[in-house]
Amino acid sequence: xxxxxxxxxxxxxxxxxxxxxxxxxxxxxxxxxxxxxxxxxxxxxxxxxxxxxxxxxxxxxxxxxxxxxxxxxxxxxxxxxxxxxxxxxxxxxxxxxxxxxxxxxxxxxxxxxxxxxxxxxxxxxxxxxxxxxxxxxxxxxxxxxxxxxxxxxxxxxxxxxxxxxxxxxxxxxxxxxxxxxxxxxxxxxxxxxxxxxxxxxxxxxxxxx
Numbered sequence: 307x308x309x310x311x312x313x314x315x316x317x318x319x320x321x322x323x324x325x326x327x328x329x330x331x332x333x334x335x336x337x338x339x340x341x342x343x344x345x346x347x348x349x350x351x352x353x354x355x356x357x358x359x360x361x362x363x364x365x366x367x368x369x370x371x372x373x374x375x376x377x378x379x380x381x382x383x384x385x386x387x388x389x390x391x392x393x394x395x396x397x398x399x400x401x402x403x404x405x406x407x408x409x410x411x412x413x414x415x416x417x418x419x420x421x422x423x424x425x426x427x428x429x430x431x432x433x434x435x436x437x438x439x440x441x442x443x444x445x446x447x448x449x450x451x452x453x454x455x456x457x458x459x460x461x462x463x464x465x466x467x468x469x470x471x472x473x474x475x476x477x478x479x480x481x482x483x484x485x486x487x488x489x490x491x492x493x494x495x496x497x498x499x500x501x502x503x504x505x506x507x508x509x510x511x512x513x514x515x
């Protein structure tokens with residue numbers, strides 16, 4: 307069973323390096339979807355470079371974590387491009403982008419037609435998810451929720467957050483137990499979580515009117 311592990315909303319100056327050490331020890335490679343507003347902070351670029359140097363993928367998670375489907379076309383496209391400029395030299399040929407959802411619920415609030423067209427025109431790959439164990443509110447028990455998803459899903463794409471909530475104290479346990487369940491950690495994604503791949507629409511994701 308493939309398992310795609312993803313981290314959103316970083317980089318964080320304390321938690322992201324800690325997460326990298328845990329992943330190294332477990333020989334797991336993941337994907338980090340980063341916020342432009344955090345990448346713009348002093349020292350954040352060096353952390354992002356370290357993420358790449360250790361073999362992880364880096365993607366764009368908007369500038370402000372705002373809901374693009376509720377923005378004007380110019381605002382939504384700006385959320386993508388301002389962040390992508392800061393990611394120059396860190397992303398691979400897929401130009402991974404993940405919209406913000408607010409609580410992990412997929413819906414039209416995440417994406418406008420103009421922003422979707424921009425992703426296609428810019429040859430981006432839009433990566434969604436199917437497992438949100440809500441580590442930001444269940445800092446001690448999120449790993450059990452994630453493991454239940456690993457048992458349930460054919461190919462889980464798990465979203466957690468490299469933030470200083472204390473939740474990543476459970477990361478090592480999650481990695482070990484997921485491996486015991488037969489999970490193979492990969493940096494690719496299942497089709498049902500990728501509405502756009504390298505600028506080509508794979509299926510129609512919900513868009514704001």
